[in-house]
Amino acid sequence: MSSISIRELKLNFGSVEVLKQLDLEIEDGEFLVLLGPSGCGKSTLLNCIAGLLDATDGQIFIKGRNVTWEEPKDRGIGMVFQSYALYPQMSVKGNLSFGLRNQRMARDEIEQRVSRAAEMLQIEALLDRKPAALSGGQRQRVAIGRALVRDADVFLFDEPLSNLDAKLRSELRVEIKRLHARLANTMVYVTHDQIEALTLADRIAVMRHGIIQQLADPHTIYDRPANRFVAGFIGSPSMNFLDGNLVRNGSAAAFDLAGQRISVDGYRANGGDLNGGGTAVLGVRPEHVTIQAQSRPDQTIEATVDIEEPMGADSLQWLRVGDQQLSVRKRADVQHEPGSTVHLDFDLAKASLFDANSEQRL
Amino acid sequence: MRSLAERVYVWAILLSGVAFAASRIGLLGDAGWLHWLFLAAALGAVAVLAVEANGLKFGDNRLRRYALGWIIAAAVALVLWAFGQKQVQEALPFLTAQRRIWGALEPFGLYLAGLFLTFMASLLVIGTLDPIADRPRPIERTLIRRLPAKVAAVPMVMVALGIFVGATLWTVYHSFTSSKLLPKSDFVGFDQYERLWATNRWIISIENLAIYGVCSLTFSLIIGFCLAALLDQKIRFENTFRTIFLYPFALSFIVTGLVWQWLLTPEFGIQKIVRDLGWTNFTFDPLFNADIVIYGILIAGLWQGTGLIMVIMLAGLRGIDQEIWKASRVDGIPMWKTYLFVVIPMMRPVFITALVLIASGIVRVYDLVVAQTSGGPGLASEVPAKYVYDYMFGGQNLGQGFAASTMMLLTVLVVLIPWAYLEFGGRKRV
Numbered sequence: 001m002s003s004i005s006i007r008e009l010k011l012n013f014g015s016v017e018v019l020k021q022l023d024l025e026i027e028d029g030e031f032l033v034l035l036g037p038s039g040c041g042k043s044t045l046l047n048c049i050a051g052l053l054d055a056t057d058g059q060i061f062i063k064g065r066n067v068t069w070e071e072p073k074d075r076g077i078g079m080v081f082q083s084y085a086l087y088p089q090m091s092v093k094g095n096l097s098f099g100l101r102n103q104r105m106a107r108d109e110i111e112q113r114v115s116r117a118a119e120m121l122q123i124e125a126l127l128d129r130k131p132a133a134l135s136g137g138q139r140q141r142v143a144i145g146r147a148l149v150r151d152a153d154v155f156l157f158d159e160p161l162s163n164l165d166a167k168l169r170s171e172l173r174v175e176i177k178r179l180h181a182r183l184a185n186t187m188v189y190v191t192h193d194q195i196e197a198l199t200l201a202d203r204i205a206v207m208r209h210g211i212i213q214q215l216a217d218p219h220t221i222y223d224r225p226a227n228r229f230v231a232g233f234i235g236s237p238s239m240n241f242l243d244g245n246l247v248r249n250g251s252a253a254a255f256d257l258a259g260q261r262i263s264v265d266g267y268r269a270n271g272g273d274l275n276g277g278g279t280a281v282l283g284v285r286p287e288h289v290t291i292q293a294q295s296r297p298d299q300t301i302e303a304t305v306d307i308e309e310p311m312g313a314d315s316l317q318w319l320r321v322g323d324q325q326l327s328v329r330k331r332a333d334v335q336h337e338p339g340s341t342v343h344l345d346f347d348l349a350k351a352s353l354f355d356a357n358s359e360q361r362l
Numbered sequence: 363m364r365s366l367a368e369r370v371y372v373w374a375i376l377l378s379g380v381a382f383a384a385s386r387i388g389l390l391g392d393a394g395w396l397h398w399l400f401l402a403a404a405l406g407a408v409a410v411l412a413v414e415a416n417g418l419k420f421g422d423n424r425l426r427r428y429a430l431g432w433i434i435a436a437a438v439a440l441v442l443w444a445f446g447q448k449q450v451q452e453a454l455p456f457l458t459a460q461r462r463i464w465g466a467l468e469p470f471g472l473y474l475a476g477l478f479l480t481f482m483a484s485l486l487v488i489g490t491l492d493p494i495a496d497r498p499r500p501i502e503r504t505l506i507r508r509l510p511a512k513v514a515a516v517p518m519v520m521v522a523l524g525i526f527v528g529a530t531l532w533t534v535y536h537s538f539t540s541s542k543l544l545p546k547s548d549f550v551g552f553d554q555y556e557r558l559w560a561t562n563r564w565i566i567s568i569e570n571l572a573i574y575g576v577c578s579l580t581f582s583l584i585i586g587f588c589l590a591a592l593l594d595q596k597i598r599f600e601n602t603f604r605t606i607f608l609y610p611f612a613l614s615f616i617v618t619g620l621v622w623q624w625l626l627t628p629e630f631g632i633q634k635i636v637r638d639l640g641w642t643n644f645t646f647d648p649l650f651n652a653d654i655v656i657y658g659i660l661i662a663g664l665w666q667g668t669g670l671i672m673v674i675m676l677a678g679l680r681g682i683d684q685e686i687w688k689a690s691r692v693d694g695i696p697m698w699k700t701y702l703f704v705v706i707p708m709m710r711p712v713f714i715t716a717l718v719l720i721a722s723g724i725v726r727v728y729d730l731v732v733a734q735t736s737g738g739p740g741l742a743s744e745v746p747a748k749y750v751y752d753y754m755f756g757g758q759n760l761g762q763g764f765a766a767s768t769m770m771l772l773t774v775l776v777v778l779i780p781w782a783y784l785e786f787g788g789r790k791r792v
């Protein structure tokens with residue numbers, strides 16, 4: 001049974017359609033990340049699940065129950081916000097217990113839940129402090145604790161790490177992952193940071209303009225992006241896109257790049273027709289290209305060496321093919337003379353071909 | 363020798379300031395030149411230092427830029443002094459409109475110019491004595507730090523000292539004299555205050571102020587906040603409502619008072635309307651009933667003032683992070699509880715601003731009373747500000763007016779000082 005099920009959800013702000021006919025099934029215990037650029041409607045979708053926004057149309061089920069018209073508190077959710085949203089005049093303990101006290105829960109039960117959450121998040125020592133006396137990371141732990149004590153079936157996170165500095169962010173990221181492993185309840189996590197998405201998610205839903213572009217596990221998203229937008233959004237350094245044509249080369253199909261041809265035999269097609277010809281875009285990540293000294297017919301392409309960007313363990317070599325640019329990841333100790341000609345070998349099994357017009361994967 | 367001269371310098375400067383303040387109030391009588399004597403003593407100390415330094419060096423003095431700064435400050439002060447001179451005012455006719463202000467500032471200009479020139483001299487001496495000091499000594503530090511800001515603040519400080527502090531001290535001093543039509547300097551102790559507290563009219567004024575104050579404070583805050591909370595619910599026509607509620611604030615107290623005098627008059631206003639609707643026994647005539655007349659004034663005051671409080675509260679509410687609201691909704695906190703336990707505590711600075719605005723309005727309530735009741739019926743709606751005004755300008759009894767205004771000042775201080783202590787003093791010790 002899916003934990004959250006969203007059916008034909010629509011949401012308009014006035015005349016602006018933010019979510020259009022959105023369908024989404026989230027499995028029990030799954031960690032689902034909503035990923036997309038700013039303003040694509042991630043928070044809006046999350047707020048709809050939480051009940052903080054009323055859907056214009058469509059339905060939302062949580063644990064098989066139609067909650068479309070229920071108040072947030074009755075949906076069995078806990079939520080964590082980007083700005084922490086702690087109650088500033090209350091101590092950490094007050095923050096954790098305010099909701100429970102308001103439900104007139106028994107005092108021992110509250111105590112027990114608060115201390116369990118505090119133990120899980122290692123904030124026992126901070127219970128009597130005010131939020132103003134906490135660091136950003138500690139505040140976000142308290143905010144997570146406030147969701148924990150609710151004993152919710154579903155946790156919703158809205159960019160919880162965006163206000164933290166890089167080091168704290170990676171620490172807390174690991175902690176959230178550990179929390180999910182321990183609690184095993186459903187989590188929906190909104191972020192615009194692809195690293196967070198790739199490290200945390202069981203499945204990622206990549207969104208753009210209020211539409212889910214691809215919903216899949218991180219490997220599939222990374223290796224077999226459904227369209228050019230997903231391919232370009234995921235991965236750092238980002239994917240190279242080379243414009244060219246699909247042509248017939250004897251009996252097999254080949255990709256023609258400004259007169260040079262490479263065979264696309266190894267390409268794992270998505271059911272698209274490679275033999276039809278026409279313009280196409282070859283998308284290949286910097287780590288799936290290697291620089292060779294020797295050329296091999298139908299396998300390699302000639303390129304001119306441009307500048308190099310060192311990145312620590314390895315470095316990024318920029319090259320030119322005709323009037324197009326691409327980058328290749330290589331070992332830092334191998335040097336190429338700028339202006340010299342080298343031969344590029346593409347790993348077609350890990351590359352993507354997109355239709356030039358629809359931008360969908362072939 | 364040097365440290366002794368420096369000590370004399372600091373004390374002479376301080377004493378000259380005290381002497382100047384005292385002579386402004388009129389405490390010193392004939393010895394109004396005393397501050398110049400102290401300033402001369404300070405200059406003497408500078409001269410002793412200069413001898414020690416074998417004269418002043420200007421060229422490579424490391425503090426010469428700061429000395430120049432103080433010369434500019436002295437020039438600014440002198441210009442303000444000059445504006446108070448008759449001949450200058452005749453030459454520059456645009457000055458005559460504010461003749462009184464310039465007159466009040468005039469003595470300050472001259473004194474400050476002298477003071478700043480003393481500062482300049484001391485800086486030049488110090489610069490000669492310690493040509494390459496790596497750590498500034500206290501006098502030097504005081505005189506050079508943020509000098510441009512100090513120079514720029516000269517006119518403002520003069521206005522603050524001359525008009526606010528000076529006038530206040532002058533008033534307090536003369537409340538201990540028997541001034542009648544003109545201010546006199548004969549000290550009569552607490553006579554004026556004894557007379558004040560024996561006057562029935564003053565007692566009634568104080569009672570009225572207390573009732574008006576407590577009610578006005580409570581209702582302005584409650585009504586203002588509730589209106590703001592209602593407007594904050596993303597309602598339609600918010601701008602229209604805001605304008606409607608704020609509009610009375612644009613009216614003067616006199617207009618407000620007249621409008622409400624009319625509305626509360628039994629023959630035309632609310633009473634007549636309700637009687638015309640069928641309740642022929644309905645009576646509502648607060649302005650003609652000595653027991654409740656102050657509430658009639660209160661209604662007009664609230665109508666005029668709550669709009670502003672509402673706007674301030676609305677700005678405060680808009681400043682609350684929307685995610686706080688979301689969090690409390692997920693926690694299942696009812697809206698009124700969120701307001702009470704989360705939002706209002708977060709709006710403490712806004713409440714303090716509102717409080718100060720309301721309180722200052724309360725203490726000076728005057729025009730409303732004049733417009734609505736002129737203090738009547740009988741003395742039933744008198745207020746302290748009206749007492750002050752009537753005695754100072756109507757009764758030609760300055761002493762009583764000064765004593766009453768000093769009492770008002772005291773009331774404000776009694777409220778303000780504990781609050782300031784809690785707000786600013788308490789925090790450091792936590």
Ligand SMILES: Nc1ncnc2c1ncn2[C@@H]1O[C@H](COP(=O)(O)OP(=O)(O)O)[C@@H](O)[C@H]1O
Binds near residue numbers: 041044
């Ligand atoms: N309260 C609102 N009123 C009108 N438009 C809104 C409102 N909230 C969000 N939007 C619009 O909806 C779109 C999606 O917003 P949001 O879900 O917050 O994006 P994000 O993916 O960055 O979280 C944005 O274009 C934004 O301008």
Ligand SMILES: [Mg+2]
Binds near residue numbers: 042043044159
């Ligand atoms: Mg967002």
